[in-house]
Amino acid sequence: MKTQLKMTFTLLFFLTTMAGCILSGDDALKNRPIIKDYSIIKKNSKYCIDLIDPLASTCYLECPDGQLPATVKEREDLLLDLKKYFQSDPEGKNLSEEEQDFRIKTFEAARGVCIVKERRPTGQVYMQPGFCLCRGNTDTGQVEPDMVGGWYIKNVAGSNNNTSSNTLINSYCKTYCNSKSEQNAMLYGKVKVGPDIQLNEKMIDLYGWCQAELADGVPSPSCNAHFYGPNGEKSEIPVAPDNISGSNFKVMLTDSIRYGVQYIMRLEVKGPTGSQPAVSTSLNFIRKRYNQNDIVLGPLQIMPISQYSCLVRTGSYHNTTNEFYYLNAARLHYYYAANRKPSNLPPNERTYTCHDFQTFGENDGPSIPRFELMSHHFSLWNAQDPRFQTLQGSESPKINTLIQNDLNELAGTSGNEINLFSKFDYQVKPPTAENETTNATLGYIMQPFINSRTNTPLCPTRDDYTSSTPLFKILGDYIGVDTEAIYFAEREPVRYLVHEEGAYSLKETPTDVILIRQSELQKIWFFYENGLPITADENASYNRTINFFWPPDYDYPLTKKAYQRVYTVKLPENIGKASTTETPTATSSRDKRYGCIPKLSEPK
Template identity: 35%
Template sequence: MKSNARILTFSKRLKGISILFMALCLFSSCVGDGGRKGRPFIKDFSVGAGASAFCTEAYRVQDATCAGVCPGIPDFVTHEATPAEISSTITTVQNDTTLTTSEKEEVISNINTAAKVCLEGSGIARPNNAIFVKKDFCSCVQGKKDIINNCDQFCATTNDQNATLHGSVTLGPEVELNEQLGNLSNWCTEEINELTGPSCVLEVFDGTNTDQLSITIPPGSNTFTASIASLAFNKTYVAKIVEVGSGSNATSSNFQIYRVPQDDGTTPINTPLKILPSSMYSCIFRDGQQGQNNTFENAARVHYFFASNSTPPPMPANNVFDICHDVNVHGTIDSPTTPRLELIPQHMALWDFSDIRFADTDVDGQPDINKLIQDRLLSEYNETRTVGLFGLLPWQNYPLAETNPNLGFIMQAFIDPQTGRGFCPGQEEYNGSTGDNLFRVLKEIVGVDTEGLFMSEREPIVIPDGQGGFNLAPADFLMIREGQLRKIWFYFENNQHFVPDEVTSSSKTIHFYWPPDEVNPYVKKSHQQTYTIRAPEDLGQSGATSGLNTSIRPPDKRFACIPALD
């Protein structure tokens, strides 16, 4: 071989090529290629200078020698180059100005005729982004959870005296199928190539500073623990496992840690908001002449609502015009234990106002839950936003009520900025389909799918007064949840009932018949009345208000979101 000394000097400069391709192996599998095998062999590589003979076995670029294999020896740990590495090596040779033309031709000829080309290094890189931390990680202190996650049951089985993070990982195929690696422990500790002394840390970033915490990984396992007692409470940290000892800096997937103080009875609870069913019942408004046995020929039905844990008071015995219980079953005298007339115990669900997060402890006129959401957006996502999602819903609970008691809390309805349509969030939004961090926070605070709440107004009814005249019956306003409304709603055109869709539910006037008949909802029975969906500000206003809107509402007239029952 010609000018071996100069070629050997050049081969040392090719060391960078191997390192470069070890980095490329982070993105694609580096597997030995046997595609160059099968070429005719020249019997003797080390012939005289006049002979035209090149390597047909394994050409080692490092020392410009020819051998049968690419072995690992003390001076040179080598691997069989891939086609991409070979191509890059040839390009490097062609561009090298320290070699003569004949020297370049000799190196390239040896590369081209060799059955395989050997480059420095094992060819195996520590895979990056191939370790995935499972979402069920927990941090525990004295049997209680220390972070926001579903950890109560797990932490009850531990006895950590200090905040200790427990986690596990899944492996990408480039780790799992690698005989030298195969688990998290080996990924952190196995020496690869010339990179020695590998070890891992838990790296945490708070948006400004980065810290490295010690991590413990049992041999041969995919689990880890780390003390996180040094991390601050109520601050979001982005964490990942990083191999730093050998300098590879390969990392796992990211995960978030948010420490919270131990619950001493005064700290906010982290379970989803409490839910309280709301019931609906009817009262019969009677008018006209009173006949024998206290009977009236004319009457109209009016609906009332109450929180299921707060039954309304009975009607006084001297009130003969409003009947709120079944007099045929329970007699004419009402009592606190008498069931309400046409009672629907779980007509809908609201959020329970007894949940301490709905209190106004800072006396700012808002339930604390709104500020809690606001603070979490700032601490976890660095977003400053004024939040006023939750508000009270008061409603008349019986005919003689002088004030309207609270039914519970409702959540503001949302409008899709792209379609302009109203919606109430569910798992799709909680899991990030909109890209809005508000829904990620609501996933933990609300936790359940929600549905729209609508208001409706009954068609006007007149009642004969028994003296040849008529009286207008009291208006009846009925709240109905989205899940039930969609089973019975319609709009009416050209003497036909049509079922609304996403578009017509906003562009048409929507009606339904009540009491509902979900089997045959579009035939009005003699006992049914027609109700029309109205925006709250349109109730009792002949179906429409005048002037400019002072608030933005979804076009389908939903006025709130509540926990879904369906």
């Protein structure tokens, strides 16, 4: 009898204990997804009040191996991440509002959140510019660029002493691709890693970031290249370990990466369950098949432009000796393309001289150097390049149409009228006879761009050619080199005293204009403040009248010497005007730049 009572009491105690673990109806359904082992949850709450995972889907008495409770700050961030998960992640958005609310309340009720303390850094793998997409070309038998921007230019040789019209240009991606033997479409890239990777002995570089096993519960980690196209298009391509070397990598593209479509690509490593992957920064590209003509012509040819001086003189004949005496002189500046030196001045020319007459005598000659010659003062695009030929019935050069067609192809439109390049004519010598034509085409110039966000003028550089802007990517093919602004500057008025018919009077010398490139101007520019010259900067160039002394003294640009004159940067339409009351238009350059030209390499 005692034995039977003892067994009955034991059974009742077991059933009573189990009753505390049994829920019915909606409560049972709501608790099912969050509970992994309900026996660890205290019986007086339907929410987990011990430890949970970041998605509030699992409850623990102790954190799993490799995980620790989050700090207060980390927990605040995790709660924000959980709410974002419900709003934007496809998996989280599919949960019912009731389930989402239950998880947030569970998160708030729990005493701690278990997280992986050893995490693969995200956002610390930085894609570097100058990546190349290459593919074997059956027409040429070589591996050629396979992307817009594939004619990205690495260097442009040249200095202030370079007189050659054949400026050396090296196409980086063409040279790089030609050195490869892989015929399949292959993206070659390089990264830099941040300190959290570089100083971690398990990772150190890109290879380690992709492959190193950490205490985060991710077995056999690896990198995948993720490609994001228009309209939500996504592709994922594994990056084999032997395609990563240090901080260099290559990805073999599949047919899913289409031509004429802009893609954003980044590397990703899968993270622990319930967490986001570790990602790199991104690069973007557009695939393009090059035809043989593209390969032969390459980037637009560049032409060095020379600057020299002529003296305009006044004087009179001596009554007794009949010799001519010069009384006043002033400099005027002229320009010519390296392949089109202007003709000499005629013999016995009195008003102008364009050479050192004290050394070489009064008469000019073909072997006599120009006065104060600067043989590579700036560069323009070579007018002899066949892509600057004008099309029949149009004054616009062919290059504008080529760029327009490429842009229309990428955008899938028929609009996008392009008129970037225009002919640049200028006076190459002083006039010495009536009806003499002294203007000639120096080359071609590109109109400046306007940054729509900052409303500041822009001449594109190689950073722009590798940006996400399709037009700049196309320009990278045709230009490749960095560009810079060119400015017009007018000399201050110079007056001289003359004696005519028994009376003295003041006369002004002819207006003198200098063309100056941005990189040179920024070494010597200033503005006046209370009568004192103050070094200018980019902001001042938008809001102040910019001046400089010429000839330049780069060591002491703010001190005027006896041989220097003051020049003022102006728009061409304001040359010869003491002041202007014109209201700038939307297309006017805020810093008065006239256009964009190939940036000149500074001499070392």
